[in-house]
Every structure is written in C-alpha cells, then in structure tokens.
Amino acid sequence: MEATATPRTQEEVKAGTAKVTVGEVTLRKFELSDVDAMMAWASDPEVAAFCRWEPYESTKPLLAFLRDTVLPHPWFRAICVSGAVVGAVSVSPTSERCRRELGYVLARAHWGKGVATAVVRRALRDVFADLEPEGLRRVEALVDVGNLASQRLAEKAGFRREGVLRRHYWHKGRARDMVMYSFLSDDPLPE
Numbered sequence: 386m387e388a389t390a391t392p393r394t395q396e397e398v399k400a401g402t403a404k405v406t407v408g409e410v411t412l413r414k415f416e417l418s419d420v421d422a423m424m425a426w427a428s429d430p431e432v433a434a435f436c437r438w439e440p441y442e443s444t445k446p447l448l449a450f451l452r453d454t455v456l457p458h459p460w461f462r463a464i465c466v467s468g469a470v471v472g473a474v475s476v477s478p479t480s481e482r483c484r485r486e487l488g489y490v491l492a493r494a495h496w497g498k499g500v501a502t503a504v505v506r507r508a509l510r511d512v513f514a515d516l517e518p519e520g521l522r523r524v525e526a527l528v529d530v531g532n533l534a535s536q537r538l539a540e541k542a543g544f545r546r547e548g549v550l551r552r553h554y555w556h557k558g559r560a561r562d563m564v565m566y567s568f569l570s571d572d573p574l575p576e
C-alpha cells in the first residue's frame with residue numbers, strides 16, 4: 386500500500402482526531418520512554434476487557450513490564466501513527482518452532498480506522514520474512530468468542546477461522562471459549 390500521509394500534529398494523532406491512512410502506520414521496537422504513551426491503553430478498562438492483564442493504575446508496574454517482558458521479547462513492536470505510539474503488536478514463540486502466537490492492542494481513540502488490520506498484515510509480512518528460514522510456518526491468534534472486533538480484524542487480515550476451542554482459556558475468573566485463527570507462511574496476504 387502507498388504512503389499517502391499528509392502531515393499530522395502529534396496532538397491530533399494522540400487525540401485520535403486525525404484521519405489515518407495505512408501509510409502512516411509504522412512499527413518499531415519499544416523503548417522505556419514509551420511508558421507514558423502505553424498508559425493510554427494499558428489503563429483503559431475497555432481495552433483490557435479481553436486481555437490477560439488488569440488495567441494499570443500507575444506507570445510503575447507498567448515500566449517493570451516494559452523492562453522485564455517487552456524489551457527482551459523476540460518480537461514485540463510499538464504501533465505508531467505518524468510517529469506517535471498508539472498500540473502494540475507481538476508475535477510470541479510457542480513450544481513449537483513452526484508456530485507463533487499473535488497479540489495486538491490499540492488505544493481506544495484509534496479504533497475503527499483500519500489501523501490494526503494494516504498492522505497485522507505488516508506484522509505477518511515482517512515475521513515470515515525474518516523467521517520462515519528458522520522454521521516458522523504458522524502464526525495463530527486465539528480470540529475470545531465475545532471479541533467481535535478482533536474476530537473481524539483477524540478475518541480482514543487474512544486469517545482462517547479454524548474453530549472454537551471450548552472452555553479453553555481462564556480469563557478473569559471464567560473459563561472462556563476461544564476462536565482459533567491461523568495464517569500460514571504460504572497463505573496469500575490480502576491487498
């Protein structure tokens with residue numbers, strides 16, 4: 386896709402008032418100084434509803450997560466819109482070298498603009514380019530049956546819905562049914 390960006394101010398981007406084009410979305414490694422930007426989504430109960438973590442109440446534990454988990458992680462990227470950090474995408478190792486698991490989160494101000502779909506497509510291209518020589522053949526995403534936005538996103542990004550894993554995941558006090566999605570190294574990326 387083409388980068389058709391027109392200049393945006395950081396304030397517009399942070400507020401989510403700028404109309405975003407795919408070319409404005411970039412990925413980069415996290416830095417400790419990103420902690421304040423991360424609080425925008427990490428402290429939001431609506432964002433956290435389907436995520437493993439509880440909303441953060443202060444930056445101190447988030448900084449520890451950034452230092453101890455994010456920075457050493459083999460593939461954990463900041464989602465940037467016109468340079469401002471607005472979310473995160475990760476592709477985590479599993480017990481099998483051929484298979485990794487996708488995760489993503491976006492600050493609420495940026496939902497519904499196609500940002501996550503663009504990010505997931507880009508992440509798939511990048512991880513297979515990096516890791517297919519090491520044996521990566523499948524990226525999977527496990528999505529709560531109630532998380533309709535995430536299911537739609539996975540399908541738009543080219544994932545195949547394989548089925549529902551019943552009572553698969555202990556989530557905030559309840560065993561949840563999860564939809565299993567996969568994208569294989571030889572699946573075509575949608576335009």
Ligand SMILES: CC(C)(COP(=O)(O)OP(=O)(O)OC[C@H]1O[C@@H](n2cnc3c(N)ncnc32)[C@H](O)[C@@H]1OP(=O)(O)O)[C@@H](O)C(=O)NCCC(=O)NCCS
Nearest residue numbers: 432435489490491496497498499500501502533534535537
């Ligand atoms: C899931 C998430 C990353 C989607 O980000 P996004 O940038 O808004 O996604 P996109 O705009 O690329 O696509 C979302 C699609 O879901 C659709 N959608 C949104 N809410 C929906 C709902 N309640 N029911 C059905 N579809 C919905 C949108 O209309 C859009 O589809 P469309 O382009 O056909 O209209 C974002 O909502 C988020 O961060 N959620 C909280 C964290 C989370 O749940 N992470 C995933 C854990 S598996």
